[in-house]
Amino acid sequence: IFSATAGTVITLNLSRVLQAFAGAAILPASLALVLPLFPESRRTTAVGLWSAAGPLGAGVAPGVAALILANAGWRIVYLVSAPVALLMFWAGQRLLKELPTPPDQQKLDLVGAAAGTLAIGAAVTAIMQGRIWGYTSALTALVAAVGVLSFVVFISNSFRHPEPLLNLHLLRRRGVMVANLVNFLVGITSQSIWIVWPLFMKNVWNFSTLEVGMGVTLGPIAAGFSTLTFSRLADRIGSVGLCRLGTALQVVAVAWHFTQLDAEVNFWSAFAPGIMLYGFGWGMSIPLLNGVALEWVEEKYYGETNGLFSTLRYAAAAIGTAAVFALLTVTSGVEALPYYDQILGFFLVASTSGALAMWIKIGKAPGRERLAN
Incomplete structure (x- = not known):
């Protein structure tokens, strides 16, 4: 509501900061509430189902937002989310059970x-x-x-x-360390590339707002389908191999756009294969990475482990977004193509580094009894 009624850019930015604080609080807490409801043998499925909500929502949002922007303006985009948030608050109050607070919790x-x-x-x-x-x-x-x-x-x-903000002691556990290293390196691209794609379609290919919104939905749809499919498969065959393949597919997708995108409009032959492959690889790897980290900790550390994973992902997103606006000094027209090549080249290096880090030997997670001891 504050964003929808903002009268100045500063007010809008402050409202967005408030939204970011809320999102940062909800993400780790929500998974910590969900995981205890699943048996240990289905924890990867639980993480996958939880993670799929993001790309599935992102698949719907661009098209809906584009329709609203084309017909009612940007303020309504923010306003329509208010009743949804109220509904979620009501449902959470009725359906979710609060986790007990440790009696020795510190300041x-x-x-x-x-x-x-x-x-x-x-x-x-x-x-x-x-x-x-x-x-x-x-x-x-x-x-x-x-x-x-x-x-x-x-x-x-x-x-x-x-009681540190981030429990860095968890990084001493090999699975947690490797999963978060890959998460950070891949996250530099996976969060900020969603800024580059719409800018390219709108400013180089002159797509309308509606065309841009519909065009970028292909990635989240592929990611949601991939997450739902491979999170179930990971419970049977393990997550690490799928994560390696998924991060490799992201590298191929970025390389495809790096070599195929140019001034000529070729949405279905140049753009669509890359964004769909990227979404498919994301769904095969990033949600499962969180599951890999969670396999290495006791249940009482689920919230902290997920908080660490989410924080590093958003830190990577901040760095990637800063790099986008540092390198994209020209965003429109044919003269902007070298600058898009620069940022896609940067993304290719970051994605490749993450895919290579995924090959660091993790080993098998210790059993729950051993972790407890």
């Missing part, structure tokens, strides 16, 4: 929250503003130094605080 990690936020903010600022200030300028170096110092404070505090 909030305010230092970690401040240091982590400052570290990400400084990194994003240095990347985006560096092209204006100069990447070798004193101001860019100062902002980058603040980011590095804040990151060091965050890491140090996380290992000392009794």
